[in-house]
Amino acid sequence: MSYSTSSFKNPVSLPTGIDQRDHNHVNSGEIHVIIGPMFAGKTTALLRRVNSEAKMGRNVVMIKSNKDTRYAVDAVVTHDGTKFPCWSLPDLSSFKQRFGQVAYEKVDVIGIDEAQFFDDLYDFCCNAADIDGKTVVVAGLDGDYLRRKFGSVLDIIPLSDTVTKLTARCEICGKRAFFTLRKTEEMQKELIGGAAMYMPVCRQHYVNGKSIMESAKKVIESHQVQELIPEKPLVA
Ligand SMILES: Nc1ncnc2c1ncn2[C@@H]1O[C@H](COP(=O)(O)OP(=O)(O)O)[C@@H](O)[C@H]1O
Numbered sequence: 001m002s003y004s005t006s007s008f009k010n011p012v013s014l015p016t017g018i019d020q021r022d023h024n025h026v027n028s029g030e031i032h033v034i035i036g037p038m039f040a041g042k043t044t045a046l047l048r049r050v051n052s053e054a055k056m057g058r059n060v061v062m063i064k065s066n067k068d069t070r071y072a073v074d075a076v077v078t079h080d081g082t083k084f085p086c087w088s089l090p091d092l093s094s095f096k097q098r099f100g101q102v103a104y105e106k107v108d109v110i111g112i113d114e115a116q117f118f119d120d121l122y123d124f125c126c127n128a129a130d131i132d133g134k135t136v137v138v139a140g141l142d143g144d145y146l147r148r149k150f151g152s153v154l155d156i157i158p159l160s161d162t163v164t165k166l167t168a169r170c171e172i173c174g175k176r177a178f179f180t181l182r183k184t185e186e187m188q189k190e191l192i193g194g195a196a197m198y199m200p201v202c203r204q205h206y207v208n209g210k211s212i213m214e215s216a217k218k219v220i221e222s223h224q225v226q227e228l229i230p231e232k233p234l235v236a
């Protein structure tokens with residue numbers, strides 16, 4: 001099959017009925033995603049971005065998941081204490097209604113922290129950027145402590161303008177850390193906590209640390225089994 005190249009040079013004309021102003025508006029939104037392990041500076045980067053947008057006179061609003069209220073209920077807080085007021089919500093779909101339609105229309109930039117906890121992240125980002133023309137800046141964990149995808153964070157990569165993967169410092173050797181190691185025995189995916197429960201690690205110490213945790217678990221389990229077996233009487 002052959003194509004006439006000249007047909008590709010012609011500008012695409014909009015089908016009748018599509019307003020040119022709507023077309024421009026559709027293109028004005030943006031999505032920026034910041035990912036990485038815990039302690040990598042994701043929240044710090046999000047706050048920096050949102051603050052600089054505010055300084056440029058843009059109307060900003062911050063949202064975080066109400067599952068994670070470790071440092072504050074009504075503020076996004078970095079591990080080193082920098083704060084920004086926010087809406088703590090169970091889901092993103094409730095934001096427009098809670099914030100109010102009129103206020104929502106005036107917002108230019110929406111920051112979302114702890115994005116891994118929002119199941120409706122994809123639809124929210126898609127609507128906010130594509131339809132409502134908002135700039136959405138999203139920070140969250142790409143992977144959990146087992147290095148499995150966390151929530152919908154990876155699903156929004158195809159929607160996004162930019163993706164920034166940050167690294168932390170390995171707590172054991174000081175090299176670049178890409179992963180989060182859970183220090184406790186709990187196995188559920190979602191477990192809110194900070195430095196007492198998690199540490200950033202490089203690949204080598206993720207693998208070593210995981211095997212140390214697994215060996216320790218086996219030793220503890222075998223002790224528990226032995227405690228259940230009644231001791232043999234010394235004399236028959
Ligand atoms: N292992 C660690 N334990 C506690 N705090 C840390 C650790 N490593 C780095 N930090 C601090 O955390 C800050 C980053 O915090 P934050 O932006 O909240 O990270 P993230 O959102 O990626 O978890 C760093 O600038 C540093 O001060």
Ligand SMILES: Cc1cn([C@H]2C[C@H](O)[C@@H](COP(=O)(O)O)O2)c(=O)[nH]c1=O
Binds near residue numbers: 140143146189
């Ligand atoms: C790895 C991992 C983390 N979490 C929780 C722990 C914290 O409450 C947040 C991450 O916070 P941060 O701002 O990125 O430091 O997520 C979890 O629930 N499950 C995990 O596997």
